[in-house]
Amino acid sequence: MISLKKNFNIAQFQSLIALFVLCLALALLTDNFMTTDNFWNVMRQISVNVCISVGMTLVVLTAGIDLSVGSILAFCGAVTAGLLKNGLSIPSLNLFIGFTVLGAIVAGFLIGGGLGFVNGYAVTKFKVPPFVATLAMLTMARGFTMLWTKGHPITGLGDSFGFLGTGWFLGIPMPVWISGIVVITAVILTSKTRFGRYIYAIGGNENASRLSGIPINKVKIWVYSIAGLLAAVGGVLVTARLDSAQPNAGISYELDAIAAVVIGGTSLSGGRGTIWGTVLGAIIIGVLNNGLILMNVSPFWQQVIKGMVILLAVIIDKSNQKSE
Amino acid sequence: MSTKPTEAMNNKAIKYGIGVVALALVGYNSIYIQPLDQKLAENQQTVFNAKAYVDGIWNQDLSKAYQDCTDISQLIDSFNQDVNSTFEKNSHALGIGNIGYFRVKGEGIVSAVNENNVLLQVGSSIIEIETEFIFGNALRDASGLVKINDYEDTADFNSISEALNDRIRQEVIPSFRSKVKEGDSVKFEGAIELNKVHLNLDQLEVIPFTLQISS
Known part of the structure; x- marks a missing residue:
């Protein structure tokens, strides 16, 4: 019993220990890692991944997966930028609808939530495996992005919108504030609400949850919608940071999000994991990326190393499950 | 209750x-x-009109710039002596990269009329005058007249190249293509794009600004 308890405690803190070791190694190996500028640089860079990883965590906790977040991010960023810059013209009614920054962002969020809802609906009502449903959405959303942007970036979005991606408030970059709000909301949602308990219950044992009267389909649709919404938040952050909506934004972001979730200790079979773990996972990936760049490691080797870290995290997770 | x-x-x-x-x-x-027609009218007042801009500089500034350009044979000789100083003296560039744009002029005998270009024998060199693929920023950047920092929106800046290239495609190329034949003597002014690191002087490709058949 004592040994089991010890294992459990170590497993709980393994991401934190990994991050500490990583930071220590980078501080010794590079000159610029332990500087304030680099700290905020890393935090700004991981903000987008934190947002989409939080959504991914909720999906993975229900034993699902969402491969479409990168494409949804691109589409929502493009919609927000397009509406902000060009508005909507309806020639048949001789009507022009202009969008303020708030309006364009709300529209982007609604599109993200809507596409997430379609994912959830396909998974629950048509029993399409999450992998397939969201893979289809990945392709569709990328196509929508190309159609909306005609393959060209949308640029020149204005200072007030750009502030969301590049501005500072009380000495902290805006993307960090936004991702922080997302994280705290998700932590409250998963740990203090009935909805959060339902998510864990469904991922732990779906049949038992159904028999207990949990509205599984409703919860899953909400979870996929939230994942879509958070991808849209990421899309707005990316677009604001670059002052440009790129049609090829967000490619392979879903893999970084899954990596953050897995490294953070969330079980891919569902029912186990925390938002804080995912945040740590995202920070580890961000620090790893930053450290490899500071050490002038080739981008090709960076991919290999990131893949190995993810594999190692899954192996450790599996061995923890066995010991539990 | x-x-x-x-x-x-x-x-x-x-x-x-x-x-x-x-x-x-x-x-x-x-x-x-708001009503769409009102919005469109507002846009016309505020949106940068690249075509109007090009029309405005075509006869004065642009023509003057392209009349004042380096003879292509002299440019090739200069490259053979010192690449770096030739780039420094004669090229225009947007940034700090290796690409430079040059305004050139010359006269040569047509050695071939191809589907996409016309080849000229200029001294001992073969020069390729582009007649089909008039793309890129060579004409705008070689002119040295248009600065990127003058434009808040890079799309506006890029639209100047589009408008310039359009005008060349519509006004310069058709009349030249319809008359040119092998053996003709052709005077040209135009722009070339060269990479300092991978410099290839074998067959320079000229985006024409003016083309004149003299016989």
Whole structure:
């Protein structure tokens, strides 16, 4: 019993220990890692991944997966930028609808939530495996992005919108504030609400949850919608940071999000994991990326190393499950 | 006992009321509506018109710039002596990269009329005058007249190249293509793009600004 308890405690803190070791190694190996500028640089860079990883965590906790977040991010960023810059013209009614920054962002969020809802609906009502449903959405959303942007970036979005991606408030970059709000909301949602308990219950044992009267389909649709919404938040952050909506934004972001979730200790079979773990996972990936760049490691080797870290995290997770 | 359902209903009404007010506030601050024709008229006043800009500089500044350009044979000789100083003296560039744009002029004998270009024998060199693929920023950047920092929106800056290339495609190329034949003597002014690191002088590709058949 004592040994089991010890294992459990170590497993709980393994991401934190990994991050500490990583930071220590980078501080010794590079000159610029332990500087304030680099700290905020890393935090700004991981903000987008934190947002989409939080959504991914909720999906993975229900034993699902969402491969479409990168494409949804691109589409929502493009919609927000397009509406902000060009508005909507309806020639048949001789009507022009202009969008303020708030309006364009709300529209982007609604599109993200809507596409997430379609994912959830396909998974629950048509029993399409999450992998397939969201893979289809990945392709569709990328196509929508190309159609909306005609393959060209949308640029020149204005200072007030750009502030969301590049501005500072009380000495902290805006993307960090936004991702922080997302994280705290998700932590409250998963740990203090009935909805959060339902998510864990469904991922732990779906049949038992159904028999207990949990509205599984409703919860899953909400979870996929939230994942879509958070991808849209990421899309707005990316677009604001670059002052440009790129049609090829967000490619392979879903893999970084899954990596953050897995490294953070969330079980891919569902029912186990925390938002804080995912945040740590995202920070580890961000620090790893930053450290490899500071050490002038080739981008090709960076991919290999990131893949190995993810594999190692899954192996450790599996061995923890066995010991539990 | 009878007050509980009423209380619940009141709470629900308050919740819905707050929701509707919040939605109305968000909606009010999110969009504005105006007649499309009025918006289009406003846009015409504020949107950068690249075609009008090109029309404005075509006869004066641009023509003057392209008349004042380096003879292509001299440029090739200069490259053979010192690449770096030739780039420094003669090229225009947007940034700090290896690409430079040069205004050139010359006269040569048509050695071939191909589907996409016309080849000229200029001294001992073969020069390729582009007649089909008039793309890129060579004409704009070689002119040295247009600076990127003058434009807040890079799309506006890029649209100048599009307008310039369009005008060349529509006004310069058709009359030249319809008359040119092998053996003709052709005078040209135009722009070339060269990479300092991978310099290839074998068959320079000229985007023409003027083309004149002299026999």
